[in-house]
Amino acid sequence: MSASLKPKHQRLVLVIVALCVLIGAGLLAAYALRNQASYFYVPSDIVADPPEPGQAVRLGGMVADGSIETMDDGVTIRFTVTDGQASVPVEFSGIIPDLFVEGSGVVAEGSMGPTAFIATNLLAKHDENYMPRELQDMTEAQQREVVAETYEAQAQ
Structure with a gap:
């Protein structure tokens, strides 16, 4: 009797071992990331079923008109996020994105x-009509020229 496996059986064993390793790696990655996932909520979801305190989540909606208020420290702001059905007060300390204004989308x-x-x-979200400040005062022809020059510079 021969102690070695036939080439056909060697390939089968290799495929089975590779599948086991891939499944194991996937399970390990899922286990490691289980606490890193942040769920997305809209204000109606938070009001109906609030997440646990301290649980990482994302809150998305529109910044309510007239709700942005800067605190005395000059760094902290308070505002309200709404989805048209419910509102959630938000507090943030840090650098505010340029596109963050009342009536705009925010996550x-x-x-x-x-x-x-x-x-x-x-x-901060922008709409599909977003245009960089640098291009706002240009005509369409000038805008196309600047974009073309940018592409050419990147290609080099």
Whole structure:
């Protein structure tokens, strides 16, 4: 009797071992990231079923008109995020994105505090008509020329 496996059986064993390793790596990655996932909520979801305090979540909606208020320290702001059905107060300390204004879309990353959502990061949304400040005062032909020059410079 021969102690070695036939080439056909060697390939089969190799495929089975590779599948086991891939499945194991996937399970390990899922286990490691289980606490890193942040769920996305809209104000209606938070009002109906608030997340656990301290749980990392994202709150998305529109900044309510007239709700942005700067605190005395000059760094902290309070505002309200709404989805048209419910509103959630938000508190944020840090650098505010340029596109963050009343009536615009925002995604706040953070967790629920005792009285408000405590944001650690703000992502301001822009609409599909967004245009950089540098291009706003140019004609369409000038805008196309600047874009073409930028592409040419990047290609080099």
